[in-house]
Amino acid sequence: MLQYIKGYPVYGVHDDNTIRQFLDVASRAEYGALMADGHVGYVMPIGGVAAYKNKVSPVGVGFDIGCGNLAVRLDLHVNDLSLDPLLDRIEKHISFGLGQKNPDAPKDHPLFDSDDWKAYGPESRIADLRKLAREQLGTVGSGNHYVDIFSDEDGRVWIGVHFGSRGLGHKTATGFINLSQDRPWDVRAVEKEVLLDLDSDLGDRYYRAMRLSGEYAKAGREWVCDEVAKLAGANITEKVHNHHNYAWKEKHAIEDKSDRDSKISPVHDPESDNRTNGNPKQFRTNIQKQKYVVIRKGATPAFPGQQSFVGGSMGDPSVILEGTDSDESRGALYSTVHGAGRVMSRRKAAGKYRGRGKKRKQVKAGEVTPAMMKEWLSKKGVKLRGGGLDESPHVYRRLTDVLNYHQNTIQIKHWLKPLGVVMAGPDVYDPFRD
Ligand SMILES: Nc1nc2c(ncn2[C@@H]2O[C@H](COP(=O)(O)O)[C@@H](O)[C@H]2O)c(=O)[nH]1
Numbered sequence: 001m002l003q004y005i006k007g008y009p010v011y012g013v014h015d016d017n018t019i020r021q022f023l024d025v026a027s028r029a030e031y032g033a034l035m036a037d038g039h040v041g042y043v044m045p046i047g048g049v050a051a052y053k054n055k056v057s058p059v060g061v062g063f064d065i066g067c068g069n070l071a072v073r074l075d076l077h078v079n080d081l082s083l084d085p086l087l088d089r090i091e092k093h094i095s096f097g098l099g100q101k102n103p104d105a106p107k108d109h110p111l112f113d114s115d116d117w118k119a120y121g122p123e124s125r126i127a128d129l130r131k132l133a134r135e136q137l138g139t140v141g142s143g144n145h146y147v148d149i150f151s152d153e154d155g156r157v158w159i160g161v162h163f164g165s166r167g168l169g170h171k172t173a174t175g176f177i178n179l180s181q182d183r184p185w186d187v188r189a190v191e192k193e194v195l196l197d198l199d200s201d202l203g204d205r206y207y208r209a210m211r212l213s214g215e216y217a218k219a220g221r222e223w224v225c226d227e228v229a230k231l232a233g234a235n236i237t238e239k240v241h242n243h244h245n246y247a248w249k250e251k252h253a254i255e256d257k258s259d260r261d262s263k264i265s266p267v268h269d270p271e272s273d274n275r276t277n278g279n280p281k282q283f284r285t286n287i288q289k290q291k292y293v294v295i296r297k298g299a300t301p302a303f304p305g306q307q308s309f310v311g312g313s314m315g316d317p318s319v320i321l322e323g324t325d326s327d328e329s330r331g332a333l334y335s336t337v338h339g340a341g342r343v344m345s346r347r348k349a350a351g352k353y354r355g356r357g358k359k360r361k362q363v364k365a366g367e368v369t370p371a372m373m374k375e376w377l378s379k380k381g382v383k384l385r386g387g388g389l390d391e392s393p394h395v396y397r398r399l400t401d402v403l404n405y406h407q408n409t410i411q412i413k414h415w416l417k418p419l420g421v422v423m424a425g426p427d428v429y430d431p432f433r434d
């Protein structure tokens with residue numbers, strides 16, 4: 001279920017590049033863990049969890065600050081749902097990247113008056129940034145950002161949405177990654193880890209801007225769920241929300257790194273590493289909890305009793321899960337997967353294309369064909385609007401397999417069967433997708 005590499009809990013099976021990336025980040029953190037849906041990311045792998053003392057890594061949080069999931073349950077039974085008209089209305093009313101603006105977005109949301117806007121310096125041209133944020137609030141974007149309609153085991157209808165902080169978060173991440181490397185705010189970022197002390201001016205400003213981007217992402221997800229509930233003519237009776245790209249201030253019991261390192265070989269050899277090295281019980285008993293900044297990039301907080309919505313793929317069930325307490329959960333810093341995890345690159349899945357919009361043409365075939373994707377979805381009875389071959393279920397692990405690795409730290413509250421999925425079309429270009 002779980003192996004320990006250099007004393008760090010590693011769930012699931014990963015390629016060596018992912019493990020190498022994780023150990024590299026963990027070597028500069030106080031502690032780390034890797035979730036079973038992990039894969040290579042910018043500097044810090046997706047599925048990575050890293051704890052720091054009063055420090056934050058902007059590249060660790062990543063470019064889509066506050067990306068996350070919101071699921072809401074409706075007072076609607078699947079027998080009373082008119083799925084096709086609802087999907088048509090969602091596609092028409094919600095912005096999936098085309099134009100990247102939402103004319104109906106609430107311009108007066110309290111987050112636009114937040115003190116955290118002061119975290120942005122004059123170089124960020126705050127007025128333009130706030131204008132962009134206002135225009136984009138509640139836009140879903142492209143890639144694997146979606147609006148799903150599900151039914152649970154009792155036939156109750158749920159809406160699930162996945163997207164992040166859009167242009168605001170992307171510009172925030174780019175700007176602060178640049179400033180941390182003494183580069184201008186708005187040039188293309190170089191993906192390099194710089195740890196910012198939260199007591200420094202830059203660290204404090206980044207943390208506040210990250211928090212604002214997180215609030216913004218959440219407000220967008222809430223707006224979309226509220227609108228879709230209205231389009232379905234139903235009321236929301238339950239909400240489950242979480243970010244999965246974020247830095248939280250939390251308390252954990254972690255043995256001092258130097259004590260832990262003295263018990264563990266300093267050389268990582270993927271072939272012969274002692275993968276049971278560093279049982280968490282060995283270094284987590286009788287330790288006082290201390291404050292940490294915990295970055296989860298493509299990982300979900302799962303404290304005991306905390307619920308999360310985790311997506312599978314357009315053609316697999318998703319879940320509502322809840323964190324449980326155990327030595328293993330403590331060792332994972334109360335974290336779990338954020339999805340099933342990609343196993344095939346977009347290019348490998350969909351092939352190579354030239355041009356944009358209507359001029360977009362496939363010049364090299366990929367491993368997933370339209371027939372393969374159609375067959376999977378029709379077998380599972382899922383209706384799709386938009387979505388490209390690079391989002392076919394074939395490009396993801398199976399969520400049930402991934403969750404199995406975490407079974408000692410979570411329990412599944414609901415299985416959500418996908419009925420309809422709405423995404424941007426394959427030809428939609430979105431500069432803020434990740
Ligand atoms: N419910 C759905 N889940 C999906 C869909 N497409 C992808 N996914 C899952 O979401 C995570 C998100 O990954 P991220 O790193 O981009 O945040 C991914 O691992 C998939 O398991 C979908 O259409 N519906």
Ligand SMILES: [Mn+2]
Nearest residue numbers: 067068162244
């Ligand atoms: Mn995400």
